[in-house]
Amino acid sequence: MKIIKELSRIELGATVMREVLAECDIHGQTAHREIAGKVNCCHCNEEKRVRDNEERLKTDRSIMRALMIVKMKNKGVSANMGRFSEWRYDSLKGDDQRAKITQLQQYSKAIDGHSRNIVILGPTGTGKTMLANAIAVNHYLVKEQALASEFKSYNQQDFYDHTCELITSFDIGAQARGHWGNYQVSEYDYLQELAANELLIIDDLGAGDGHEKDRARIAQIIALRYNRAPTVITTNMDIKGLREFLGDRAWDRLQQNLLVMHCDWGSYRTQTSDIQIAGAAR
Template sequence: MNTAYENSSLRNPKPELLDKTHTAGRNNSLDGLIRSMPSLNTVSVETDCQIHGKQSWLVTKIVDNAHNIECQKCKWERDAYQNKVQNMQADLLASLEIPSEHINADFSQWSVGGDDQIRARIANIVNFSKEYAASYRKGHANILLTGNTGTGKTKLACLIANEIVRQCYYAQMTVAFKRSGQIQQEIKATWDKGSSDNDTAYIERLSRSTVLIIDEVGEADTSFSDKAADKDRERLSAIIDRRYQLRLPTIITTNMTADEFYHQMGDRASDRLRQNLVDISCVWPSYRILTGKVRSL
């Protein structure tokens, strides 16, 4: 049985059979769209740059703004420099010698359980940390993070360092993360006859870091004998004192209370730290316990 759709003239209509009102409407819509687009022209402009001199450029620009063209060489050089800085910043963030789980982390990845009061306090600490990082400079306050193990002191210190790199990066920026005991070991390693380093140069180099985190002060960072332990504290104190002279802030974490820490460090280092210090007591539940997975068999 023949149907209308089997008629070849309907399956392949001739041009004269098309709905002229439909095509006219479509063309009108397209014309309106084209008219609504900004007028783009290729224009020749001249620039007189203090660096590159007079130049002529053939550019595609919205006609109304063609006279605002800047020296294209300056723009290319600026864009290339910005790209280079962004790449260097990304490289620094990816290569920081901090615990691997904190590399490139941000404050969205730091949360601690507790009641409403604890959560409100943590939100306040995060806000302070972001502001601290965004305005980081010489003369900035030192930060002392105290509290029991597992409360996220090291993570918070690393997040602050990451944010400083993101907000304040410059080409010569250096970031150092050292456990207190590691500092003692590395200083003593310079005493070996085969070492090309020395303890004075090591302390100066570490002291000049743009950002310095000294982690876990008081945990396996002093010798067993009282005399040797005093020397260990003196070396740590020397770093804090040198950064004080350079007006460079130090971020410190410890499982001790603030008073125990000050006693451990001695009056000289403690006085220099406390001249401009933010003391953050981390007294909330252990993050590791709250998020840990324990199975009993």
């Protein structure tokens, strides 16, 4: 490489660092840095730094996506099934369904501590859990977009820890009872951790959780999340039954900022089922 002239020089003991004007095969005559006799184009160095950083970010984002998928699975959220884009609209209730589901989609894209609580009501099989899962998936995807433009995956391992959990009311009771006698993580600690999620989805409220202690536990969770974070509930009960189940105090807290959605259509599960009779041609 031909050095045209020296622009500056720094000597640190036996080490000499120079900025020189030299000919680059790509950038022509431009500034180069020479350190210990090795000359590199400043523009080439910067382009390499940008490429390396882009590759590192690409790798880190892949690592974070894998971490998110694992966290979703551990928190009861299906990343592969149960998205808004997969919903099959009822031919008779399509317009009504579309209006309601569009509202849920909009909700799921901007969830924060001031977002409404949601109660999704409807008979068995009408798609309540799928809709709740779709809300959860969107919230994770929005959270993923909140990653800083510059980050390193190794110091972001707890990024998704309290994003969202989808859990049945029955399983809350089972998990809580599993902590009885646990001096490291008590039932109270478990409920505090559950309540700390940015979004908590309690699925199938009223199914196998009718004991007074179960109802008190759900009321406690609602109290812990009151004015802090939104809660989504799916249930087969109507509003009157839900209020009686929760009790006046928990219901009053829940309904202060509440959206109620009625799944008043036929069985979504039947509509999307794929039943094959053994031995019959498909």
